[in-house]
Amino acid sequence: MAATDLLNRRSNAKSFAARAGCFVLTAFLAAISVPASAVANAKYAGYVIDVNTGEVLYATNANARRYPASLTKMMTLYLTFEGLDAGRFMKSTRIAVSAHAASEPPSKLGLRAGSTITVEDAMHALVTKSANDAATALGEFLGGSEPGFAKMATNKARALGMQNTNFRNAHGLPDPAQVTTAADMARLGIALRKRFPHHYPIFETRSYRFGKTTLRSHNRLVGSVEGVDGIKTGFINASGFNLVTSVRRDGRSVVAVVLGGRTAASRDAHMRELLQRHLPLASRSREGNDLEPTRDSTLVALLEEAPRVGPVPSFRSTDENLSNVEVASAATADPITTGSLGLPSAEGTWAIQIAAVPDRAGAIRILEKAKSDHDGFPASVEPLVVEFSDGSSLLYRARFVGFDARETAWATCRALKQKGYGCWATR
Incomplete structure (x- = not known):
């Protein structure tokens, strides 16, 4: 063989080896970007989003329709939190157990038809x-x-932008028309965190005493993974094992979703893997708290469900009789976030909301009762009713404005909660 031919063959062999090496490396990188638990699993969907920025850090089948199973209960709790904050009922309110409710299959408490249970226990x-x-x-x-x-x-x-989700019941037991997506479940998880920071800590509950029974959480990541503060597990045969997880650590904040796990253990292991891989890639909030998303279109829609409340007249009377409470108008629906709502500053920059009800007189009565029940309001604080519409109905927010610091506003909220009021603070 000529020396030239030998050199050409060696050169071609090296070139092929180099190309093969690149192919193997590319295949390896592709393989590690798709978790092993997702391989050959038709039920699988996964999603991780940076809550501080709205950037999607991971998505596989994120908008493919899946069955939510007990993730449905996230929406049940969302609507319960709304009812508490609107003053329609309290945690101590007892609700009736129908024959239909009592007949539901496990997992269950074993409630009897005709009995009652408090909202808080439920x-x-x-x-x-x-x-x-x-x-x-x-x-x-x-x-x-x-x-x-x-x-x-x-x-x-729909109001939260969950366009691919339909509910048919409050529990998530099988119904072919009850569907969702990983992206929609992340949206709901973020909404729960942002809209109800005062109720959200319930998702960290690891055990709860109900009568003589101790109820233990199915969510094994709470307490075992640093920074995890909820949210919910779920399983039916049609869905596989589902999990929505929220984690906040060192100023980073993500919500992650795994749908269609083969077992609870493999689902949890996959979630740990997603968090380990993607949390370090999330941005840091300068204040260590969630910022409003700015990049992901789905989250922008979530937080821009309605414009912020525009300029409103401030109520300056400090008379103990609140019958002259001013009504401020908001042109559109109640935003989800607890960020700035454009409230009158009065003497301070913080406000608290204790209810949102269908009539102005009802909002005023709630403010009057709260003022009577709690004698610790700072002198700078004033009552205010803010009118807003969701496009189909008119509601009135009952608020106290003029707190000079976050700590004062939240301290007042805690005191009011002890008296049975729903309450949250906003700047």
Whole structure:
């Protein structure tokens, strides 16, 4: 063989080896970008989003329709939190258990038809044991019936931008028409965190005493992974093992979703893997708290469901009689975020909201009662009713404005919560 031919063959062999090496490296990188648990699993979907920026850090089948299973209970709790904050009921309110609720299959508390359960016990039963009988009782209480709840929940999903989600019940037991997506479940998880920071800590509950029974959480990541503060597990045969997880650590904040796990253990392991891989890539909030998303279009829509409340007249009277409370108008729906709402500053920059009700007189009565029940309001604080519309109905927010510091506003909220009021603070 000529020396030239030998050199050419050696050169071609090296070139082929180099190309093969690049192919192997590319295949390897592709393989590690798709977790092993996702391989050959038709039910799988995964999603990780940076809550500080709205950047999607990971997405596989994120908008493919799947069955939510007990992730449905996230919406049941969302609507319960709304009802508490609107003053329609309190945590101590007792709700009836229908024969339909009592007949739900496990997981359940074993509630008897004709008995009652408090709203607070029902909420904790959903978060820990994922009790289907408690979920149905709560859904029937909220919506008047299971179909009524389903309509309410689906309408709320649309208002939150969950365009690929339909609800048919409050618990997540099988229904072919009850579907969602990984992206929609992340959206709901973020909405729960941002809209209800005062209720959200319930998702960290690891055990809860109900009667003589201790209910233990199905969510094994809470307490075992640093920074995880919820949210919910779920399983039916049609869905596989589902999990929505929120984690906040060192100023970074993500919500991650795994749908269609083969087992609870493999689902949890995959979630740990996603968090380990993607949390370090998330941005750091300068204040260590969630910032409004700016890049992901789905989250922008979530937080821009309505413009912020425009300029409103401030109420300056400090008379103990609140019958002259001013009404400020908001042109559109109640935003989800607890960020700046353009409230009058009065003497300070913080406000608290204790209710949102269908009539102005009702909002005024709630403010009057709160002022009577709590004698610790700072002198700078004033009552205010803010009118807003969701496009189909008019509601009135009952607020106190003029707190000079976040700590003062939240301290007042804590005191009011002890007296049975729903309350959250906003700047």
